[in-house]
Amino acid sequence: MRTVVNTAILASAGSGKTFALTNRVVALLALGAPPERIVALTFTRKAAGEFFDEILKKLAHAAASPKEAEKLADAIGQTGLGPADFLCLLRRVVDAMPRLNLGTLDSFFARIVRSFPLELGLGGDLEILHEHAAQRERRRVLRSLFTAAGEPDEAQREFIEAFKRATFGLEEKGLADRLETYLNDYAGIYLAAPQVDVWGNPGRIWPAGFGPLQATLSLADALTALRRQVDGTASLRDGQRTRLETVIADATDWRPGAPLSRPLNDLLEKVVAQLEELRAGRGQITIDRVRFSPDPAFAAALVAFAEAMIGAEFKRRLETTKGLFALLRTYEQRYHEAVRRNGRMTFADVERLLRPDAGGPLLESGLSAAESDAGERRLAIDWRLDAQFDHWLLDEFQDTSHGQWTVLRNLIDEVVQDPEGARSFFYVGDVKQAIYAWREGDSRLFREILQHYNQTNPAAIVEQELNASWRSGPAVIAAVNRVFSDHGALSQVMSGGAVTTWSQEWRTHTSARPSLKGVVEWRLAEDQEGRFAETLRILQETDALGRGLSVAVLVEKNDTGSALADYLRRQGGLPAVAESDLTVCTDNPFTSVLLAMLRAAAHPGDTLAWGHVCMTPLGAVLAEQGVTTPETLTRRLLREIHAHGFAATLEHWIEALAARLDPADAFSRLRGRQLVEAARDFDELASRDVVEFLQYAARYKVRDADTAAVVRVLTIHKAKGLGFDLVILPDLEGGFGARRASLAVKKAPDRSVSWILEVPNKVFADRDPVLTQYKEEADAQSAYEALCKLYVAMTRAKRAMYLVTEPVADGSQSRSFPRLLRETLGEGYTEGDACWYEALRPEPSAIPSDLVVKVEAPPAPARLPARTPSGTERSVLNGAQVFALSATAGAEWGTAVHALLAEIAWRRPGDGVVASELWAQADAAVRAEAQACLEASALEQVFARPSEGVGESELWRERAFEVVLDGHWITGICDRVVIVREPGGVARRAWVWDFKTDRVGDRAGAVRAAERYAEQLRLYRRVVAKLTGLAEKDVHCGLVFTRIREWVPVG
Amino acid sequence: MPSPGIYLRVLPWGEMLPQAAAGWLAAGWTATQPLDLSEWLVIVPTRQAGRRLRESLAWWADQKGQAVFPPRVVAPDGLTSLLLPPVRGDYPEATRAEQALAWIEALQELEWERFPDVFPLAPPTRSFSWARGLAARLMLLQTTLAESGLRMAEVAHVAGGRSEVFPEEARWRQLGELEQAVDRRLAARQRQAPQAALAAGASAEAVLPSGIRRVAVMATPDLAPFATRLLQSLSTRVPVEIVVFAPEAAAETAASLFDPWGRPRPETWVARPLDWPDFAERVQLCADATMQAARMVDRVRLYPRPEGHIALGIADPDVLGALEPALKRAGITSYNPAGRARRRDGLYALLNALAGFARGADWEATTTLLRCPDVLAWLETEGRAESGAEFSAVTLLEQIDALESDHLPPDLAAAQHCASAQRPDGEYRRPRDAALAALRSLEGLRKRLVAGSFPENATDVLQTLFAARSIETDSEWFASAAAWTETAREVGRALEAFDGAARTLGDAWEFALAQFGERTCFDRKRDGALELNGWIELLWEDAPHLVVAGLNEKQVPETIVGDAFLPEKLRERIGLRTNAQRFARDAYLLEALAAPRAGSRGRLELLVGKVSADGEPQRPSRLLLRCRDAELPGRIERLFDEIRAPQASLPWTRAWRLTPPPPVWTPRLSVTAFRDWLACPFRFRLRRVHRMRPVALDKAELDAPGFGNLVHLALRALGEPDCRDCTDPRRLADALLARFETAVRSLHGDRLTLPLLVQFESARQRLRAAAEQQAEQRRQGWVIDKIEHDIALKIDRISVTGSVDRIERNEHDGRVRVIDYKTSDKGDSPRSTHLRRLGKEDDWREPWQRVPDGSSELIWKDLQLPLYRRALLADYGAAITCAYFTLPKAVGETAIMEWPELTGDLQAAADRCADGVVEAILAGRFSPVVEQSADWDDYAELFHRGAAASLQDEGGASA
């Protein structure tokens, strides 16, 4: 195979990333790479699916047309390949389908874990936990922690202690809520940095030491000293004195961690600003609008006061940070043992498990381990996975997290450094579209990897750039260039670091479709309502849907999306779909009341639930079926749920309730079906717990179907990777403002966590250079991400883009998107052809119609309702009988007796012990009962050869039959049938004996029992008549009761 | 190589298989007597196929007015027990339960260091659950190996004994040792593993069952190696006929298509193109499971009585989720012959609840059990027997909820304590009699549940619970109960033998429940119900119109990749079924489905899904891509096309508007009710007039009122004589805490859950801070005059009642102050809790609700303190002021927050507002409904897209 070049592609929006990726795969195939040795990974399942389809179609086109083949051959740099070659590749891919590794990173990692559970220290097979299941596990762990009653055990005491430390000074009355917040916000951070010395460790945060922590005076002493100065300084004005007294009083009441009162905050800020001067005995501060120059003693007191405050605050933050760690650790350890190690993991857990530092030693190979060892391990991996990975392709690389990369790095290292060059690495991404930092997406990796490998071998990876957009026309590209290349304007809205990073990555874009007509317009509206209205106006003006164009409206948040989609449907009658996850069980009146019904049944004290039911037609529906009170509801529903599960129960009521809906209300009916689907999923868990189901239903989400010819309203995040003819951006009011996290997590260049600290109040944090620097970095990062988001939003349009924002005040300094637009585009901006849409007409659609054809051939002959005679058996037992454990009760006993009697051919009482292996091995009690039957003179007729016949007597034992009677298929087994034949072989009469092992006490009991079996025996009679050719009257039936050794005839 | 006694026969596939098979077996029958096939042993691929065959035979004979003595019909997995009866002297075969326990025991006692290649890392906490899970996994592995008649120890030998390297040799050697250890454990109990018997039997002669003189393998395309070995052994004594359902052709062709055992040859079938001229019509791409289901329903609807005319096949079980409900909605009864696991039985839920209760009577387990209808029914009979009183499930469950919400008991014992305890202030008491009686009954039940040993104790409890119940033996419930009893019996025996494996009662329950839950139950098929058969069953289906859904990769052909024990390469080496063999089988099946339905004889439709129900993209089965080269691009185009769901998402519509009942009540108001009306008149109506209140479910800790209540109880101590004049914070704190402990003990007992421990710790800290504050206030001269003082006030015809936390008088200047304790986290001032700025949404506020404030306006949120003041004016005079004594979470901010402005004009404004509220209530005005954020709204579940929009106009709300 020829050498393949390792490649990194920086692909601007619309520049053909997928195109490049699929071409790369085709090129590898054409070079002879076996398809199953190519690993191509991306983030979403949808993208992975499309990616695969694209490869196949590309090959199929080339296989079908010489022209396409030539084009493709050129594109992959292997001219000369023709349709036959591509057909051959196509066949190879198809044949290798089950072994292909084209999918998501998540599923790839899960696959590895599935193949090596014991090697990774798991207890069982991997079970991926999705949202509900993860929540359930978490709840279970918390419960186990919470409810061990009595004296708290050590873990619990530790937990309480940790909680107190984490919430020091705040007497939280709610543990559960607080804890939930902590776990939601910080569990991920803990897992990334489970080392104790990272949390609230001043040595790591301030390696050179931090002054205030060693403050000489306690706050109380500092305040006393300050009070002394205030009292003793005559030059203070009255107002100033009062002011300072207030400050001292406030400071006395203040506890570290609490917010500061206004006066206290003001003074502290001023003192902090002048700290150096004051220390030197100089400095001036304004108190009560008048300058004041303290003498050196006063200045020293002020300094001591500030330092004591700062010191106290920081000490407390360090302390709570450590408490937080202890809290998270207690919980996590328990969770880890109870859940993860038993193989129940989220995708994030799976990835963490595979990291070399966490337990994925298995994947360590290549350079890190000794050569021979590595070879062996590699072999084990290949063996177990039925695979060998030669070529790696990673998509959307800017969204790859450092954790993911560390897992992959082990496998990819040796590929990049393969001396033969027969293996390869390819990654593609756009660091200008890095909008997943909150999900650990790490866009810096892109360059770092390039530098890392190229450092030792300059040509290890070749970098390419794609900046021509195959998506957008010239109007859109012109606007994009104007906004994103304006260094000056960007500097006005973003921090310097972010602008620099951006400008390094920015390249002027061009449109590869110069003749595509379109427009970009910036329109203004007063408020949200106005922006919605303008959106609708644009859609109506352009009639884009009617012209068969794809249309998207991009918003910031899901909620805005649903509101806007609803607005467009209601006010404009447009088919608009909010592409967000819909909580279908609770977002509408129809299913809500059904859930209320369940709640009312299980928790009748919930008078709202019952009231809710009664305020809707469901009240009447229930009444119709006899449910008129909470009591009847509780009894009926709990029983239904218990017996049949939630889905079946709900189905029943939904059907009844749907009859009362407006016939045109397809929506509510759809929601009803979706609720049943949710219930079916839930029933899989075999739980009948109503509360748990309600929680499940409330979280159950469905994505609206992706259908044709609708206005798609979606978030910018979800629009990434998509393109539309017309894009409207009516939700750009956000901007570059900083986010303030309550926990500062400082990472080293290698992404390991250096330190963690709960962020102090602003006035304190600002004082500290370390925190200030941390904050600047964080701000730059979030500003950069914000700009990426705007870039993604503005590069979705193919033809036309309308920006709709609220006006920006003159001279505004706001760091917002609209301001950036004003600085770059200018108010009233339009570019391109305002009437771009006029010439566009929808293409006639060629939707294949679904042909429904009935088959006229004769039906399958035998599809008769089936019966077995024993199926007509029926008796009534009580609970004690049903659950009786003893072997002498129930079916086992009966089967054993039957088996022994089936061994008997002809016999008379007194013939002695039966000599048979089965008899010899049988349970003594069973054998005794069978033997007694043989000895009973009352049963002689059953077992003895009939004497009447002149011809032969025939005996059937346990004989199976299949008969059709009255259009029913009867299938079964006769216990014992005796047929008396004429000498010529013609049957004269027959006896059908059926053994019953019922626990009847006497003949009367037997006669009563026989009534129950009569119908069954009559069926046997008819069967035997048909099998023997006898008239029914010549077939006699008897029930043999083994317990009392008597038989009862059945007429 | 098969011996000469084995013959390959062809059933031409121009006809449906069941009829062809029946005809073949009946060849030569004269129809003068029943068709007697009892000397035949017929092997068919599955149970369901056997049923089809017998049905066909019955029909066949009936055509001639006769009946059938059927052949002995078995599926391959039944062959061992039929042909290899136990050898004398061998231990009997272990039951599944015994095998599992032997594994579990071995794993729990495992010295894993001795098996470094199986367990390179220390296994996790070696709990019973862990061992059980892993045991199940390893037993499955044993079963798979048994297909080739192999045991674990032999794998290393068989796979390694070749020229290629076998990288996992050590691992398999150790697995073999592990398996032998398990065998030894079984032997110690005089049992042997069934696989051991099988392996031993591999060399032994198969025994011909008595009466059998002919053997046929009918259309069974994937006979496992062990089965072929047994048949080979039989063939020396009787002819064994291998009958394949195949194209009509000379025997040589058959031999090129099938191996001598009737299995499709991979080398032929993998390459054989699927030449269907009507491919496009037969194979249809669907967006998802819903669309496939809809299409199937459409097809079924073509036939008035579908059974026999059309059959549905389900290659991807995922589709069933959409199909079953869709058929049901269309009024078509269907039947799933694959059955369902007993885990889904109602009885399982009860047993599961009992298991939880046996493990420990914590509160969750207790209430779960209590909500089982069978337990409620038992409690009803118990109650009636004891007191003869009427039993109400509602009363019981209400009391249980109230008990939970007031006391958060950790377990059954604590709950009984709480239910019988007196409230410390001796005040009102919600009845708890029903709860108490039920809890006591459960206590009794639990004693029996944990007494003695399993399963006897479980049986005892079940017999108790169902003692009064009559159960019909033909009910599904009975079948479920019988299955449980059988399981319990088997498990009981196994537990007795392996007494070390399940160490606790909980383990035993877990084990038995797992065994029970895995059992399959087959519901009775209703006459005429349409069967939903899986892919493997379809060969024996004979309806002329066949629609198969889910023809997607991974399902068909079934492919195994990356197995933790048996990767493909190993399967190949040790002779297990490989992916290639599965491919050949499925390729054959596909053609065999199409062939008898070709032309006008029938129709085969295959549906291919694009996206699975949970959103995973799917690929079409590559079986469909076996075609001539020229066709391949076209098929790719077609099968990998984009396709979208036909139904656009529907616009949101409102099913109905709510119709509240008419507001009939006798107005009575507490001072706190005013806040409700001011916040939202309509919600006031729901809460106060109709008394609709939600219950907080799944509470782990006290809610704000519960917490406040407890702190209030403690603060009463301040009114006691020793505290009144005390200025020592420490002594005050002691008094408060002592009172607090008493309150806690009587309300919650002495066993507390962790959240309560934390909450109470918080309360103690707040009380300590309160003690300091109290000392300071006393120093300033404030002396308590009254505590918990009831007030009553007549406004119009309504009496307004309330209870003032405390009234105090300053001994220096005689000022009087009304104090309300506040335990909310934030510690807001009285002014901010009573008044707020007028907002955009406040147009409806009447002038009497408003208070001018400079250029803007404020409105009343609450009237509590003004109403107190108004009520006390007569007794204390106009100098009275109001204040909060706040105990916020930041204990440093514990303070008295006065409201000096509440006099004169402001009081007058408040009075006007109170009068206005009363007037509105008397006039029955409960509108409008105020739009609130769902996060804070107790009534959020009632409202969708606007509260007002959710209500019918006559509900009294503005539209």
Ligand code: SF4
């Ligand atoms: S404290 Fe509990 S038990 Fe006592 S009266 Fe109140 S509610 Fe009833």
